[in-house]
Amino acid sequence: xxxxxxxxxxxxxxxxxxxxxCLAIVLIINLIKTPTFFRISLNxxxxxxxxxxxxxxxxxxxxxxxGMTLVVAxxxxxxxxxxxxxxxxxAVTIFALVGSMSSDTYRMxxxxxxxxxxxxxxxxxxxxxxxVAKLRIQPMVATLILFTAGRGxxxxxxxxxxxxxxxxxxxxxxxxxxxxxxxxxxxxxxIVVVITVLILKKTALGLYIQAVGINSxxxxxxxxxxxxxxxxxxxxxxxxxxxxxxxxxxxVYSIDANNAGLNIELDAILAVAIGGxxxxxxxxxxxxxxxxxxxxxxxTTSLYAMKVTADQLPVYKAIVVIIIVMxxxxxxKRMVKSLHHKFLCSRERRWAK
Amino acid sequence: MTKLSKKFFxxxxxxxxxxxxxxxxxxxKETTKETDEGKEELIVVGYxxxxxxxxxxxxxxxxxxxxxxxxxxxxxxxxxxxQKQENQIKAIRNFIQQEVDYIVLAPVVETGWxxxxxxxxxxxxxxxxxxxxxxxxxxxxxVAWVGGNFVKEGNDAVEWLxxxxxxxGRENETINIVxxxxxxxxxxxxxxxxxxxxxxxxxxxxxxxxxQTGEFTQSKGQEVMESFLKSxxxxxxVIAENDNMAxxxxxxxxxxxxxxxxxxxxxxxxxxxxxFEAMIAGDLNCSVECNPLHGPRVAxxxxxxxxxxxxxxxxxxxxxxxxADTAADIIDSRLY
Numbered sequence: 001x002x003x004x005x006x007x008x009x010x011x012x013x014x015x016x017x018x019x020x021x022c023l024a025i026v027l028i029i030n031l032i033k034t035p036t037f038f039r040i041s042l043n044x045x046x047x048x049x050x051x052x053x054x055x056x057x058x059x060x061x062x063x064x065x066x067g068m069t070l071v072v073a074x075x076x077x078x079x080x081x082x083x084x085x086x087x088x089x090x091a092v093t094i095f096a097l098v099g100s101m102s103s104d105t106y107r108m109x110x111x112x113x114x115x116x117x118x119x120x121x122x123x124x125x126x127x128x129x130x131x132v133a134k135l136r137i138q139p140m141v142a143t144l145i146l147f148t149a150g151r152g153x154x155x156x157x158x159x160x161x162x163x164x165x166x167x168x169x170x171x172x173x174x175x176x177x178x179x180x181x182x183x184x185x186x187x188x189x190x191i192v193v194v195i196t197v198l199i200l201k202k203t204a205l206g207l208y209i210q211a212v213g214i215n216s217x218x219x220x221x222x223x224x225x226x227x228x229x230x231x232x233x234x235x236x237x238x239x240x241x242x243x244x245x246x247x248x249x250x251x252v253y254s255i256d257a258n259n260a261g262l263n264i265e266l267d268a269i270l271a272v273a274i275g276g277x278x279x280x281x282x283x284x285x286x287x288x289x290x291x292x293x294x295x296x297x298x299x300t301t302s303l304y305a306m307k308v309t310a311d312q313l314p315v316y317k318a319i320v321v322i323i324i325v326m327x328x329x330x331x332x333k334r335m336v337k338s339l340h341h342k343f344l345c346s347r348e349r350r351w352a353k
Numbered sequence: 354m355t356k357l358s359k360k361f362f363x364x365x366x367x368x369x370x371x372x373x374x375x376x377x378x379x380x381x382k383e384t385t386k387e388t389d390e391g392k393e394e395l396i397v398v399g400y401x402x403x404x405x406x407x408x409x410x411x412x413x414x415x416x417x418x419x420x421x422x423x424x425x426x427x428x429x430x431x432x433x434x435x436q437k438q439e440n441q442i443k444a445i446r447n448f449i450q451q452e453v454d455y456i457v458l459a460p461v462v463e464t465g466w467x468x469x470x471x472x473x474x475x476x477x478x479x480x481x482x483x484x485x486x487x488x489x490x491x492x493x494x495x496v497a498w499v500g501g502n503f504v505k506e507g508n509d510a511v512e513w514l515x516x517x518x519x520x521x522g523r524e525n526e527t528i529n530i531v532x533x534x535x536x537x538x539x540x541x542x543x544x545x546x547x548x549x550x551x552x553x554x555x556x557x558x559x560x561x562x563x564x565q566t567g568e569f570t571q572s573k574g575q576e577v578m579e580s581f582l583k584s585x586x587x588x589x590x591v592i593a594e595n596d597n598m599a600x601x602x603x604x605x606x607x608x609x610x611x612x613x614x615x616x617x618x619x620x621x622x623x624x625x626x627x628x629f630e631a632m633i634a635g636d637l638n639c640s641v642e643c644n645p646l647h648g649p650r651v652a653x654x655x656x657x658x659x660x661x662x663x664x665x666x667x668x669x670x671x672x673x674x675x676x677a678d679t680a681a682d683i684i685d686s687r688l689y
Contacts, residue, residue: 036583044610053579102627151435160405160414160433164627175608252571252601258404258435259570304580310537310566 019275019291022324026295030302037305047181050305058297059185060086060244063192064264065271065289067240070196074209074233075132076281077139078269083261084150085124085238086245091154093117093246094163094255102164102254110169118242124150125238126231133230147265154257164254174250185247192243197286209233213281267296274324295324395428396655399448400457403484404436406569407597408625412689413459413484413645420648427652438462442469449476455655456480458495462538463488470494481654483647485540492666496658499650501643502669503541507548509674510592510620510641515556517618517638517676528559528589531581533567533574533602535594541643542566545594545622562588567598574598578605588617596621596628596640603636614638614677624675626687632680639677644670645689 011017030037030050040049064082071079096113097106106113124146131142173184200206209229211219216226244264249255273279274295275288299320308316326332398421405411414431421427430453434440438461448456449472456478460466466487473480474494482498489495518524532549535542546564553559562585567574574593581588582605591606593599599621606613613619613636621628624642631637647670654664675683 034584044608046608048583048609050580050583053576053583057576155405155433161411162405162408175604248572252575254571256406256570258406259572301580304565304577305584307563307584310534310564313566 015276015285016288016291018328019288019295022274022327023291023295023298026298026302026320030298030305034302034305037302042181045179045181046176046183050301052183054294054298054301055186056183057301058294059183059189060247060261061264061267061271061293061297062189062290063240063244063247064237064268065275065293066193066196066286067237068268068272069275069277069284069286069289070209070233071139071237072269072272072277072279073213073281073284075139075230076213076279077132077143078265078272078279079125079128079143079234079237080140080265080269081124081128081143081146081150082237082241082244082268083263083265084147084154085121085241086248086261086264087154087255087257088124088150088157089117089121089242089245090249090255090260091157091163091257092120094165094249095157097170098163098165100159100161100163102161102166104166106167114173114246117246118239121242121245122235122239125235125241128238129231129234132234133227151257154255154260158255158257160257162254162256166253170253171250174247174252185251188243188247192240193286193290200286210282210284213284268293270321271296274328276328394426395423396426396455396659397428397430397451397453398455398457398655399430399432399444399451399453400483401432401434401441401444401448401459403441403459403461404433406436407595407623408627408689409595409623409643409645412625413647415689416646416648417457417651418648420652425652434461436461438465445469445473449473449478452476453478455658457483457651458487459483460485460487463540466494467491479658481651483651484645497654497664497666497668499647499654499668499670500540501672503544503643504548504551505669506622506641506643506672507545507550508552509548509672510545510622510639511549511552511556513639513641513674513676514590514618514620515552525558526589528556529562529585529587530559530590530592531562531578531585531588532564533577533591533593533598534564535566535569535598537566539569541569541622542594549592567593567601569595569598571597571601574601575605576601578602579608582606582609582611590618590620592620594622596623596625596631596637599637599640600627600631603631624673624687626684626689629675629680629684629687632675632677633684635677637677639675641674642672644672646670 037050040047040051042048068079068082071077093113093116096108096116097110099107128143128146131137132139175184177184208224211224212226212229219226245261248260271292272289274292275285277284277288299317303313303316400417402414403410405414417429418431421429430448430451432444434444441458441461445456445458446469456473458480460482463486467489470480470489471494480495482495484500486498518528534546553561563581565577567577574597578591578601591602593602599619602619603613606617611617618638621637621640622643624640628637628640632640650668650670657664
C-alpha cells in the first residue's frame with residue numbers, strides 16, 4: 001500500500017505529469033463525444049483520421065514551440081515575432097521562386113529558395129538576439145519590433161499580393177510526398193525535435209542555457225558567455241520560425257503576408273506554458289512544450305469535431321485554456337492545500353469539543 | 354572595440370533600421386511631399402483599406418489605385434490596415450491631419466466607428482464607405498456606401514444550385530450541405546449566410562449539416578473542410594463564403610480521395626481570376642461575383658459631391674453568377 005502511494009507520488013511529481021494529464025483529458029472527452037475520433041484508416045494511399053489531422057496541423061506549432069522553449073529558458077522572455085518572421089521567410093522563398101507574379105515555373109532551384117527563406121528567418125532571429133543580448137532591450141519590446149514590422153517587410157516583398165506557386169512539387173513540404181502515407185510536416189517536426197534534443201543532450205549547451213536563464217550574472221562569473229547564449233537562442237528561434245514558414249506556405253502553395261502564421265506566436269507561448277515550463281526562465285522541458293503544442297491543436301480539432309458553432313469557438317477555447325493553466329498553478333495548489341488543511345483542523349477542533 | 358565605438362556602432366545600426374522601416378512603411382507620405390505644388394487642382398482621397406487578405410481585396414485596391422490617378426485629377430493616399438481596426442482609426446486620424454478632401458473607408462468590422470467618423474465630420478471631410486457596412490446610430494457620419502448586395506449573392510448561389518441539381522436530375526434527392534463561413538460578424542459573412550438560409554428553407558429536402566468559420570483564408574478553409582469530411586460521409590455540396598476558402602476545401606476533398614466538382618459540388622463567392630482557373634480545371638462548380646471594382650463608382654460619387662449634387666446613400670454595384678461551363682469564355686475579360 002505504501003509502495004503504491006510512493007509510486008503515485010513519484011508519478012504526480014514528475015514534470016510531465018500535468019501536461020500529459022491535460023492532453024489526456026482533451027482526448028478522453030473526444031472519445032466520449034465523438035467515438036470515431038481515434039479511428040485512423042488508409043484512405044487514398046495516405047493515413048486518414050482526426051488524430052493524423054492533429055499531428056499534421058500541430059507540426060509548425062511544435063517547431064515554433066521548440067525555439068520558444070529555448071528563448072524562454074535562456075532569457076526569461078518570449079519571442080513574439082515568430083509568426084511575422086515565418087511570414088517573412090515564406091515571402092522570401094516564394095519571391096525567390098516565382099518573382100512578383102504567380103507562376104508555375106521556378107526562377108531558381110527549389111532547394112536554394114528554401115535555404116534563402118530559412119536564412120531570412122535566422123537573420124530576423126539574429127536581429128532579435130542582437131537587441132536582447134547586446135543592447136539589453138527587454139525581450140518583449142525587442143521582438144515587438146519585428147512583430148509589427150515583419151508583416152510589413154513581407155508585404156513589401158510580395159507587393160501586397162497573394163503569390164501562388166502552381167507546381168505540384170511545391171506542395172510536398174506541407175502536404176504529402178507521393179507514396180508516403182504520413183504527412184511531410186510530421187517528419188520535419190520530428191527532425192527538428194530530434195536534432196535539437198541531441199545537441200542539447202550531447203553537449204553541455206542545454207545546461208548552459210539553463211544556467212544563463214536562472215541567473216545570467218552568476219553564469220558569467222563562472223565563465224559562461226551569457227551574451228552569446230542569449231544571442232544564440234533568439235537566432236535559433238528565428239531559424240525555427242523560418243522552417244515553420246516553409247510548411248505554412250507549402251500547405252497553401254502561396255504566401256499571404258497578412259495571414260501566414262497569424263497569431264501563432266501566442267499559441268507557441270501557450271504551448272510552452274502548458275508544457276509546465278516556467279516563463280521566467282531556467283529549467284525547461286522540450287517534451288513538455290511538444291505536448292503543449294499537440295494539446296492546443298487537439299483542442300481546436302476536437303471543437304470542430306464536436307460541432308461547436310463558429311461564434312462560440314473562442315469561448316470554449318478560453319474556458320479550457322483557463323482550466324489547464326489553473327491546474328498547473330503552484331499558487332493555486334498551495335491555496336487548495338491550505339484550505340484543505342484548515343478544513344481538517346476545524347473538523348478536529350469540532351471533534352475535540 | 355572600445356566602449357565608445359561600440360555604443361556608436363549600436364546607435365548607427367538602430368539608425369539604419371529606423372530609416373529602413375520608415376522607408377518601407379510609409380511610401381504614401383513621401384509622394385505627398387513631391388506633389389505638393391500640384392495639390393490645389395488635385396482632389397486628395399485617403400483610402401483606409403482592410404488589408405490584402407484575399408485576391409478580391411487586392412483587386413479592390415488596384416481598382417482604387419488605377420482610378421484615382423493624377424491624370425484623372427486625383428491624389429490617392431492609400432493605407433493598408435492589415436485587418437486591424439485600430440490601424441484604420443489611426444489612418445483616418447492621419448487623413449484628417451493631412452486635410453484630405455475625401456475619406457474612403459472599407460471597415461474591418463461593423464462597430465466602433467462613432468468617435469473617429471465624428472472627428473472626420475467635424476473636420477468637414479465627407480466619408481464614403483466601400484464594401485462593408487458600419488453600425489452607427491447617426492447615418493450622417495457617412496455620405497454614401499458602395500458595395501455588393503451580400504444577401505442577394507447568397508440568394509443567387511442557392512438559386513444556381515437549384516437549377517444545377519435539376520439539370521442533374523437530383524432535385525428530389527436529399528442534399529447534404531456544409532458551409533465554410535467567413536470571419537464571423539463581417540458583413541459578407543452575415544449577408545451571405547442569411548441569403549443562403551433564406552432560400553434554403555424553400556427546399557425541405559436540403560439539409561444543412563454543419564457551418565464553421567474558415568476566416569476567409571485558404572489554410573483555415575482547408576483545415577475546417579478536413580474536419581467536415583471526417584464527421585460526415587455524405588457531403589453533396591460545399592458553400593464557401595469566399596473563393597479562397599473554396600480552394601482550401603478543394604485540396605481537402607482531393608486529399609480525402611474524392612473528386613471536387615463531381616462527388617461534391619463546390620460553390621464559391623467573389624469570382625476572382627483564380628476561381629475561373631479552378632472552374633476550368635473542373636474543381637469548382639460556380640462562383641457568385643462580388644464586384645470589387647468600386648473605384649469608378651466612388652469616383653462618380655465624388656464628382657457629384659464636387660458639383661454639389663445629392664447622392665444616393667446605398668449604392669449596389671452590378672454582380673453576376675458564373676457557372677463553370679462559362680468560365681473558359683469569360684476568364685480573359687476578367688480584370689481581377
